[in-house]
Ligand SMILES: Nc1nc2c(ncn2[C@@H]2O[C@H](COP(=O)(O)OP(=O)(O)OP(=O)(O)O)[C@@H](O)[C@H]2O)c(=O)[nH]1
């Protein structure tokens with residue numbers, strides 16, 4: 647049987663409002679870091695062999711241009727303040743553009759993400775709704791399902807919500823896919839794993855001040 651190929655849906659909250667738990671930074675520094683996380687996440691998705699397309703979802707029109715410059719497609723949210731509904735709408739748009747690709751949502755706060763880990767998770771996907779638990783053990787960093795079943799439950803304690811909805815955990819070490827960054831401690835752990843080039847650049851700028 648032919649291996650499935652995927653379109654990654656990457657939701658990006660406008661960087662000026664995202665990553666609010668990264669404390670001790672000025673607004674502009676936090677915005678630049680949130681933007682760099684997203685750009686590094688997208689770069690890793692684009693470099694993943696089973697990923698044939700990347701569709702970012704953001705309501706930040708200016709940042710959309712920066713994302714598009716990396717080679718991905720970009721779509722506005724379609725609904726305000728509802729991450730899961732925005733992802734559902736994006737999955738349907740992806741099915742219209744790329745009917746042969748399976749949609750997979752990947753959070754945009756994975757600055758250490760390596761194509762090897764995303765590829766590993768996609769190769770382990772069993773064919774129904776599946777998800778990857780975050781490093782902290784309660785959240786979700788990736789959700790995949792055929793378009794007709796695509797029903798993500800990102801949010802507080804999303805691991806429990808995904809399990810309750812019948813989705814299956816995708817196993818494997820996958821350290822860089824699991825390490826989402828919400829706060830300074832997680833950023834330090836991502837740094838140990840090895841940051842993407844954009845995040846490393848922004849962080850180096852902050853540290854030399
Ligand atoms: N397009 C879009 N993306 C969102 C929305 N809410 C969250 N996201 C993205 O979904 C992913 C997971 O969200 P969170 O971990 O809560 O990130 P965040 O909202 O930037 O961070 P906090 O301010 O700490 O809540 C990140 O990639 C966010 O950018 C939304 O309403 N629309």
Ligand SMILES: C[C@H](OP(=O)(O)O)C(=O)O
Pocket residue numbers: 780784785786787799800801802803804805826828
């Ligand atoms: C989106 C959410 O991320 P958190 O804000 O809990 O890191 C989740 O894990 O489903």
